[in-house]
Amino acid sequence: MNFLIQPKKYKSLMADDGSRAVMEKTVDFFEDMGKTQLLDDYNKKIWYKEFVDFIGKEQIFAKLLTPKKYADGDEDCRWDTARNSEYSELLAFYGLGYWYCFQVTILGLGPIWMSPNEKAKKKAARLLKEGAIFAFGLSERTHGADIYSTETNLTPKDDGTWVANGEKYYIGNGNEAEMVSTLGKIKDGTDDYTYFVTNYQHKAYELKKNVISHQEYVSNFALHDYPITEDDILSRGPHAWDSSLNTVNIGKFNIGPASIGVAEHCFYEAITHAANRILYGMRVTDMPHVRKNFMDAWLRLVAMKLYQRRSSDYFRGASENDRRYLLYNPTSKMKVTLQAEDVINLLWDVIAAKGFEKDTYFHMAAADIRGPSKLEGTVHVNIQLIRKFMKSYFFNPAEYEPVAPDFSFNDDLFLFNQGSTKGLGKVRFHDYAPVFEANKDLPNVATFIKQIEIFKGLVEKAGPDKMQDMDPSFSLPLGEMFSIVVYGQLILEQTKLEDVEPDIINQIFDFMVRDFAGFALQIYGNHSSRDEQRLFCKEIMLIKAVADDAQYQRVWGKYVFALDGEYAMNE
Numbered sequence: 311m312n313f314l315i316q317p318k319k320y321k322s323l324m325a326d327d328g329s330r331a332v333m334e335k336t337v338d339f340f341e342d343m344g345k346t347q348l349l350d351d352y353n354k355k356i357w358y359k360e361f362v363d364f365i366g367k368e369q370i371f372a373k374l375l376t377p378k379k380y381a382d383g384d385e386d387c388r389w390d391t392a393r394n395s396e397y398s399e400l401l402a403f404y405g406l407g408y409w410y411c412f413q414v415t416i417l418g419l420g421p422i423w424m425s426p427n428e429k430a431k432k433k434a435a436r437l438l439k440e441g442a443i444f445a446f447g448l449s450e451r452t453h454g455a456d457i458y459s460t461e462t463n464l465t466p467k468d469d470g471t472w473v474a475n476g477e478k479y480y481i482g483n484g485n486e487a488e489m490v491s492t493l494g495k496i497k498d499g500t501d502d503y504t505y506f507v508t509n510y511q512h513k514a515y516e517l518k519k520n521v522i523s524h525q526e527y528v529s530n531f532a533l534h535d536y537p538i539t540e541d542d543i544l545s546r547g548p549h550a551w552d553s554s555l556n557t558v559n560i561g562k563f564n565i566g567p568a569s570i571g572v573a574e575h576c577f578y579e580a581i582t583h584a585a586n587r588i589l590y591g592m593r594v595t596d597m598p599h600v601r602k603n604f605m606d607a608w609l610r611l612v613a614m615k616l617y618q619r620r621s622s623d624y625f626r627g628a629s630e631n632d633r634r635y636l637l638y639n640p641t642s643k644m645k646v647t648l649q650a651e652d653v654i655n656l657l658w659d660v661i662a663a664k665g666f667e668k669d670t671y672f673h674m675a676a677a678d679i680r681g682p683s684k685l686e687g688t689v690h691v692n693i694q695l696i697r698k699f700m701k702s703y704f705f706n707p708a709e710y711e712p713v714a715p716d717f718s719f720n721d722d723l724f725l726f727n728q729g730s731t732k733g734l735g736k737v738r739f740h741d742y743a744p745v746f747e748a749n750k751d752l753p754n755v756a757t758f759i760k761q762i763e764i765f766k767g768l769v770e771k772a773g774p775d776k777m778q779d780m781d782p783s784f785s786l787p788l789g790e791m792f793s794i795v796v797y798g799q800l801i802l803e804q805t806k807l808e809d810v811e812p813d814i815i816n817q818i819f820d821f822m823v824r825d826f827a828g829f830a831l832q833i834y835g836n837h838s839s840r841d842e843q844r845l846f847c848k849e850i851m852l853i854k855a856v857a858d859d860a861q862y863q864r865v866w867g868k869y870v871f872a873l874d875g876e877y878a879m880n881e
């Protein structure tokens with residue numbers, strides 16, 4: 311069994327022909343293009359017009375991103391988080407730049423599908439059908455994450471219309487987006503936030519430049535007295551504010567799968583290179599440290615996939631009474647993207663010079679992979695968010711019906727109606743302990759349980775004081791320790807659903823135990839840690855994963871080394 315996607319033996323998670331066709335046509339598009347052109351376009355930073363044309367011709371964004379209500383009877387259309395995750399992984403497998411075009415289209419559509427403006431929604435559906443791409447115009451150059459300081463504005467005119475002025479920076483697809491959901495403030499005395507729609511072709515829309523050096527287009531554009539009517543207004547006041555955060559919530563969940571796709575392609579290249587390279591008369595993959603790196607990389611990659619898959623069930627099942635996704639989402643964003651960076655580092659240490667070569671996918675991935683953890687909230691921002699749930703998660707569990715794997719053909723409409731972004735501390739979670747207990751026969755899961763118990767003691771009896779809360783060198787590793795528990799919980803839930811072999815689970819928890827100990831060491835060594843906190847950390851970090859060499863070799867041979875030659879992109 312291969313846990314990684316293999317485009318040439320592609321198995322979609324989706325049960326319907328329409329979705330499968332979307333995936334298969336996309337594979338064919340890239341394999342027909344071939345690796346030589348893919349990399350040449352990347353290296354020459356050529357805007358991917360052929361890809362945008364392909365997406366339009368096959369109505370792919372229309373199918374993936376139009377809720378049924380606006381689909382005009384096209385049965386392939388729905389907004390399905392599981393399907394969009396799968397598609398993100400596939401696009402990023404061929405290049406993060408292609409994924410980015412999809413990602414910012416998703417973001418651009420967020421404030422539209424959340425809007426009460428029916429005309430704008432119908433227009434978006436029509437444009438999607440015609441093959442349009444979209445953009446999300448939130449950021450401004452000098453304000454970064456501080457959207458309170460937004461300067462773009464609408465000034466009312468006597469006839470009830472407005473003119474928009476201001477400048478946006480870092481706006482993906484801003485060179486060709488038919489609808490740019492643009493955030494501004496209304497200068498009518500209220501200073502209300504508003505989302506309104508702009509179009510790149512209008513003469514009052516000045517496309518200034520691509521801010522980055524890449525084939526994707528991350529625009530800087532300016533609006534000069536851009537005329538706006540009621541038809542262009544998507545939202546106002548608190549609704550507009552919530553639309554920003556709720557749209558980022560949707561987009562954020564799409565980033566983990568992209569990192570996974572990148573790491574998968576790199577894995578194939580790396581193992582096939584190393585397994586066929588002979589140094590000093592031996593295969594490179596026979597060197598113990600090389601084997602260790604591949605094992606670690608593969609186990610981390612499988613864990614990323616298991617976590618992401620399971621969290622999408624919670625995402626799809628979200629409702630106003632079940633907001634657990636609000637924790638699982640930043641955990642995906644922070645953890646999966648950082649794990650992907652680790653995977654690339656591990657592989658690069660093995661393939662060394664090969665990873666620089668311009669005819670490898672790897673060299674492109676090595677440059678791009680550090681992006682996902684930083685955008686739509688840095689690691690820091692996501693960990694601070696995650697920590698808000700810690701007390702509720704550990705000390706106030708609630709009963710929920712079990713959430714089944716969700717591959718239904720439903721629209722995930724709650725995502726466009728998430729409501730207020732407040733009250734995170736009140737969100738409750740099902741008890742994490744039973745799924746760990748159910749796997750405690752596996753020595754490394756049992757070890758991990760011990761670490762959790764000590765960590766829980768630390769939080770309960772020696773939690774951070776106010777100063778430590780404000781100090782990232784303390785709060786970040788603390789948040790990491792919490793998130794690794796959440797990560798482990800959902801991984802275990804998914805292993806049951808996929809019937810993953812105990813050998814693999816136990817080896818995954820080998821690295822999880824090591825990571826847990828590593829974060830404890832960071833707190834232990836922190837200047838501001840108190841003695842009582844150090845005692846808890848010392849206990850955690852002295853716990854060792856349980857070695858099982860026979861099991862390690864079994865997983866290596868059956869799953870990891872077996873990927874030598876499994877996939878190579880068409881030249």
Ligand SMILES: Cc1cc2nc3c(=O)[nH]c(=O)nc-3n(C[C@H](O)[C@H](O)[C@H](O)COP(=O)(O)OP(=O)(O)OC[C@H]3O[C@@H](n4cnc5c(N)ncnc54)[C@H](O)[C@@H]3O)c2cc1C
Nearest residue numbers: 414446447448449454455456480481482528686688690691
């Ligand atoms: C390639 C690329 C594509 C992008 N695409 C888009 C797009 O399509 N649309 C769009 O609107 N934007 C886009 N962005 C902008 C992106 O979302 C910004 O990174 C974001 O607005 C944050 O701004 P900043 O990176 O300048 O960081 P800043 O906001 O300047 O943050 C600086 C530091 O402050 C910290 N910080 C900020 N806020 C907090 C907080 N609340 N709590 C704790 N720490 C905090 C951060 O961790 C960070 O370390 C893109 C950016 C890039 C580079």
